[in-house]
Amino acid sequence: MMTETKVELKKSTLLKIELALLSQICYNKNMDELKLRAIVAQNIVKCRRLANLTQLQLAEQLNYTDKAISKWERAEALPDLYTLYALAEIFSVPLIYLLSESPEKKIHIGLSIEKRVLLPIVAVCAIFVIAALGFGLLTMLSESINAYLVFLYALPASALVVFIFSQIWGKFLSVLTSLTAFLWLFALALYLTFSFPDRYIIFIIAIPIQLFLFSLYLLLQLAKRNKSKSIK
16 A cells, blocks of 8 residues: 555656646747757756756766766757656756746755755754763763763764765765764774773774775775666
């Protein structure tokens, strides 16, 4: 029953998209495919630049190649219905915006970028609120406990949150940066938590882990890109 409901919702969404597409084409009665390509191309370029995305970054979010994005922006091809809807979602604009010859100039394309900045900040703040509550609780329970350590562990937790959001949005540089920050902040937290001799070995262990994670992530990205090219 749940699967059938999801299918119906998806069909309903696609129907709305088709109606929007057909209404725009019918409104511009003299518009042929070449003109429609040119309009969509112009709007994709404009939205992508306002969203501060490269062709490669946009392609990764759509699971396409940057060559496909380039074709769309040169009006050599037209994105399909699914892709047009996905583009509108990424740019946080109505679908009709991408199909309009003279779209509204004041539409807030930057809204998605603001959300991408705001959501990690809110999540990190929540982590430190929890850390503050934990600090207060541990302080009340016992003065011998190093309650300040909860703030120390909040740092790698925050880096992990940024990594998760970066992974979702396909920001390659921020993914690697946040993953590196998580690893070394966690190593620092362990170093300050324990007092056994030769604690520096924690950082030595972190070095091959860093290299492994970096290599693994590069391989996964390469595999994803090759799969994307084979599909296209």
